[in-house]
Amino acid sequence: MATAIAEQQNQAAIDPEVLQEFRELVGGNVILPGDETYDAARRVWNGMIDKRPELIVRARGVADIRQTVTFARENGLSLTIKGGGHNVAGHAVSDGGLTLDLGQMRAVWVDPVARTARVQGGALWADVDRETGAFGLATTGGVIASTGVAGLTLGGGIGWLVGKHGMTIDNLLAVDLVTAAGEFVTASATSHPDLFWALRGGGGNFGVATSFEFALHPQGDVLAGFVAWPIAQAREVLAFFRDYTATAPEELTVYAELVKDAESGDRVIALACCWPGDSAEGERVLAPLRTFGTPVAKMVELMPYPVWQQAFEDEFPHGRRYYWKSVLLRDLPDEVLDAAVTYGTNPPAPWSAAVFEFYRGPMNRVDPAATAFAHRDAHYQFIAVSASDDPADDARGIAWARHLHAKAEPYALNGAFLNFNSADAVERRDRVRTGYGENWERLVAVKRRYDPTNVFHENNNIVP
Secondary structure, three states: OHHHHHHHHOOOOOOHHHHHHHHHHOOOEEEOOOOOOHHHHHOOOOOOOOOOOOEEEEOOOHHHHHHHHHHHHHOOOOEEEEOOOOOOOOOOOOOOOEEEEOOOOOOEEEEOOOOEEEEEOOOEHHHHHHHHHOOOEEOOOEOOOOOEHHHHHHHOOOEOOHHHHOOHHHHEEEEEEEOOOOOEEEEEOOOOHHHHHHHOOOOOOOOEEEEEEEEOEEOOOEEEEEEEEEHHHHHHHHHHHHHHHHHOOOOOEEEEEEEEOOOOOOEEEEEEEEEOOOHHHHHHHHHHHHHOOOOOEEEEEEEOHHHHHOOOOOOOOOOOEEEEEEEEEOOOOHHHHHHHHHHHOOOOOOOOEEEEEEOOOHHHHOOOOOOOOOOOOOOEEEEEEEEEOOHHHHHHHHHHHHHHHHHHHHHOOOOOOHHHOOOOHHHHHHHHHHHOHHHHHHHHHHHHHHOOOOOOOOOOOOOO
């Protein structure tokens, strides 16, 4: 029933008089096709996504959000939520639907005494890093600063501090939310605890997150950077990466990627690292990485954490055409390393990358049933990233990512990190089900309580 409702919503037409009444109720901008700002407003980070909503609402606050959710529901419009617009699958926009854009709601309030931050639903992690960094504080928040806080958090959230402080959801204290009924609620450990459980990993299935409250932690400079070797040495560097991370302290976060070097144009194998603890100890921990083999480039130094958070902006620019497939892994078998080298050495789309993310620590010690994010046993994520600026590369790049993913999937844990997948509609249903693992039935129960008609379905959808 809910699926049928969702399909009907995409075909809804808006009565002009009803639309005019709505515009008079909303304090923010209502943008229609043909308006001067329409094309810019419908764009998202992934340039491969080219959807045309029937209207776009740029909310100024909670009142606008409540009005918009009610309007979409009562008029049969498929509702999408745009926070940072950074989701690779493009869930922020849909053809013929209503996009609720929170981009004007980016305020961050820090309480340095309580060590907490209140963050509006349209904020980017750069906004959070700037404000919290002013007080020498931080929380786990992605690896690309232009990522939206809402999408990353609701999906689970990993980043450079995951080994020290756990996932983003492990630092989440409360969420203010507008439900499918247009009601405003606060979800926390003591208020709507079932909803709070579901919001920590269950994605945008339950409402519009208008603000988040996070726990913060003291954070000084980090010892961070990268070391790169010629692509011909990729297999031996990956073997080193596997051995090195097997015994590394859990505070250390390291990524390995087979990628194109922007300056030389050559393919390289690079290890990017972040040590957020004592710098003298970090020098000792990172010494094997810095001295391995004969690198072609090396830059590891002390820097403010917010500066390191900006380091990957150029590698993943807004508007590039992306298609991702990922798996979660406990270990790194030879077969996966071999596939990464075979496919990552000369991919058809020029900016494509084969990426290994390593994280271990507090996130692994949380009971899989304690939050909606179930995959607490993962130590690695492997991502096939197709990336190009030319639409002519799309088909080849997508096929490349799918083939590489298929090579790794037999060795993966059961279920993927859903924020990192460009799944097609049919595949998404199965992948979403396994992605939530043993928490699926409980998530369905929460969905039925807070969104029984599936108003919020443009996501990794939990069908009630």
